[in-house]
Amino acid sequence: PSGRGKRVCMAKLIIVSNRLPFSVHEAEDGSFAIRQNVGGLATAIGPYHAAHRNCVWVGWSGDDPERYSDEQVESIRAAYESKRCTALFLSAEQIAGFYSGFSNDTLWPLFHDFSHEAVFDAKTWEKYQEVNRLFAEAVAPVAQPGDTVWIQDYHLMLLPGLLRERCPGVSIGWFLHVPFPSPEIFRSLPWSREILNGVLGADLLGFHTVDFVNNFKACVKTLLGLDSGDDGRIALEDGRAATVDAFPIGIDYNLYRRTSHSSLAKAMRRGIEEVSGKRPGLRYNTSLSAEGSAAQEASSRSGSWWSHHADEEMPELNLARSAAAVDRAKPNKIVVSVDRLDYTKGIPERLRAFGRLLERYPEWTGHVTYYLLATPSRESVETYQRLKAQVDQLVGEINGRYSLLAWTPIHYITRSLPIKPVCGIYAAGDVALVTPLRDGMNLVAKEYLACHDDRDGALVLSDMCGAARELTEAFIVNPYDIDKTCEALHDALEIDATEARRRNRAMQARLKARTAGTWCAGFLDALHQVADPSLADRRL
Numbered sequence: 001p002s003g004r005g006k007r008v009c010m011a012k013l014i015i016v017s018n019r020l021p022f023s024v025h026e027a028e029d030g031s032f033a034i035r036q037n038v039g040g041l042a043t044a045i046g047p048y049h050a051a052h053r054n055c056v057w058v059g060w061s062g063d064d065p066e067r068y069s070d071e072q073v074e075s076i077r078a079a080y081e082s083k084r085c086t087a088l089f090l091s092a093e094q095i096a097g098f099y100s101g102f103s104n105d106t107l108w109p110l111f112h113d114f115s116h117e118a119v120f121d122a123k124t125w126e127k128y129q130e131v132n133r134l135f136a137e138a139v140a141p142v143a144q145p146g147d148t149v150w151i152q153d154y155h156l157m158l159l160p161g162l163l164r165e166r167c168p169g170v171s172i173g174w175f176l177h178v179p180f181p182s183p184e185i186f187r188s189l190p191w192s193r194e195i196l197n198g199v200l201g202a203d204l205l206g207f208h209t210v211d212f213v214n215n216f217k218a219c220v221k222t223l224l225g226l227d228s229g230d231d232g233r234i235a236l237e238d239g240r241a242a243t244v245d246a247f248p249i250g251i252d253y254n255l256y257r258r259t260s261h262s263s264l265a266k267a268m269r270r271g272i273e274e275v276s277g278k279r280p281g282l283r284y285n286t287s288l289s290a291e292g293s294a295a296q297e298a299s300s301r302s303g304s305w306w307s308h309h310a311d312e313e314m315p316e317l318n319l320a321r322s323a324a325a326v327d328r329a330k331p332n333k334i335v336v337s338v339d340r341l342d343y344t345k346g347i348p349e350r351l352r353a354f355g356r357l358l359e360r361y362p363e364w365t366g367h368v369t370y371y372l373l374a375t376p377s378r379e380s381v382e383t384y385q386r387l388k389a390q391v392d393q394l395v396g397e398i399n400g401r402y403s404l405l406a407w408t409p410i411h412y413i414t415r416s417l418p419i420k421p422v423c424g425i426y427a428a429g430d431v432a433l434v435t436p437l438r439d440g441m442n443l444v445a446k447e448y449l450a451c452h453d454d455r456d457g458a459l460v461l462s463d464m465c466g467a468a469r470e471l472t473e474a475f476i477v478n479p480y481d482i483d484k485t486c487e488a489l490h491d492a493l494e495i496d497a498t499e500a501r502r503r504n505r506a507m508q509a510r511l512k513a514r515t516a517g518t519w520c521a522g523f524l525d526a527l528h529q530v531a532d533p534s535l536a537d538r539r540l
């Protein structure tokens with residue numbers, strides 16, 4: 001942090017978000033273990049919180065307390081406190097209305113331009129207000145004059161206004177980790193004015209891109225009749241002003257670079273390379289290199305079932321035989337992707353593009369393996385259940401249609417993995433397919449590049465996310481265009497290593513300069529510049 005940031009650190013920073021950076025899980029022996037949460041918000045701000053002792057984090061426990069005894073709830077609370085987190089416990093009814101309902105079935109689709117999926121329900125709106133008040137009651141007693149409260153994301157858009165009433169002398173910031181829609185979409189929300197008035201309780205409102213800032217300003221003009229200056233200041237009717245600006249979030253570049261060299265990540269990478277035939281090992285290798293032939297011979301000698309039977313009876317299923325029509329000198333390649341299973345991530349479209357590659361370019365048969373890490377998310381919401389069924393089906397169809405005895409085109413992993421194996425997957429990928437239909441920023445694209453520091457590896461990136469504004473040397477695609485995505489994937493697989501390194505170096509330089517840490521410090525500095533100047537002394 002800058003000198004100014006350091007002085008500010010003497011007072012308290014209270015981060016408030018729906019999801020805490022950790023969750024507490026019951027182990028088999030009944031004890032409670034802490035696990036890192038996935039999602040852009042947790043991975044970006046988690047390290048900042050961990051590194052600053054004057055920073056506390058308030059958020060939902062992520063669980064239904066009715067599952068636990070009072071004693072267990074106290075153990076969970078204590079486990080969070082040991083990590084400087086204050087856990088709020090919501091009832092099943094509040095979780096259904098506030099989290100699954102208004103946050104994830106109304107605001108999430110609306111903000112991601114999926115307005116046809118948005119549900120408008122007065123009952124869930126009521127729960128949204130109730131839980132925002134609950135957060136206000138939890139934060140207000142601990143926020144002292146001179147402190148800073150930094151509220152995160154779309155779950156807590158009424159909280160800035162509620163804290164403004166309750167906490168004089170506190171600087172209030174709010175950051176949106178998802179896109180902000182145009183007025184044409186936002187105004188369809190029956191409670192759009194209440195939401196805008198709530199969030200304007202903050203001194204500083206941050207978005208990932210200038211486009212989202214402009215959308216917000218246009219909504220404030222259309223729905224509240226308020227103008228914004230070129231400096232982002234919006235003069236409010238109560239005499240205060242709120243400021244809006246763009247703060248594109250970064251990643252902890254060195255953390256991902258370093259972690260990709262950890263022994264676990266390296267082992268993961270090696271395993272993936274063996275299974276996909278990129279290095280000799282488990283798989284019946286199709287390469288004609290000396291190493292490949294040796295591995296192939298060893299595999300035949302070991303008496304595999306297919307070497308005795310399939311060669312004679314089902315040659316088309318045997319890679320070594322069926323590949324006769326294929327360029328056998330072609331190097332084997334690995335495609336990777338890492339997502340929460342969310343309909344905004346474009347996973348079905350991406351699978352269709354991968355299937356089209358196998359159809360249109362049969363020479364990739366046996367030579368390209370796709371590692372698809374997609375962890376189920378928000379499983380109580382019906383749209384997510386439908387998506388899971390759709391992805392399961394598509395993976396099954398593609399694997400069923402193209403698999404050979406010793407080659408499966410898609411390895412589909414639905415578990416949530418910790419950072420080391422995730423970095424191993426990134427590092428193994430010759431190509432990362434990052435194709436959200438809509439995304440505020442998308443950190444996965446950035447993490448992939450950090451794991452390819454000083455190496456080749458190609459990024460196929462959707463034009464529909466904030467990251468595309470910064471990572472302009474990637475293969476940029478419209479994720480809805482299956483043909484063009486298939487062609488971009490083909491080009492990325494064929495890219496020459498020198499050219500790949502050249503592109504990566506340009507993008508990596510930007511990522512090293514704008515990290516998650518500089519992002520946090522930059523937002524907080526800007527907040528303290530626009531918040532009540534009379535507080536400056538107290539923040540020292």
Ligand code: ADP
Pocket residue numbers: 038039040041043338339340373374375415416417418422441442443444445447
């Ligand atoms: P979102 O915030 O919508 O989930 P981002 O791409 O911005 O999307 O951030 C996702 C974060 O969560 C990244 O840090 C990524 O490494 C992590 N992540 C996403 N999916 C998984 C997964 N299946 N397993 C482990 N980590 C994941």
Ligand code: G6P
Pocket residue numbers: 019038039040041042153177178377378
């Ligand atoms: C996105 C949102 C976060 C959210 C995360 C995971 O990154 O911006 O606010 O925490 O997804 O979603 P979940 O519903 O599990 O918290």
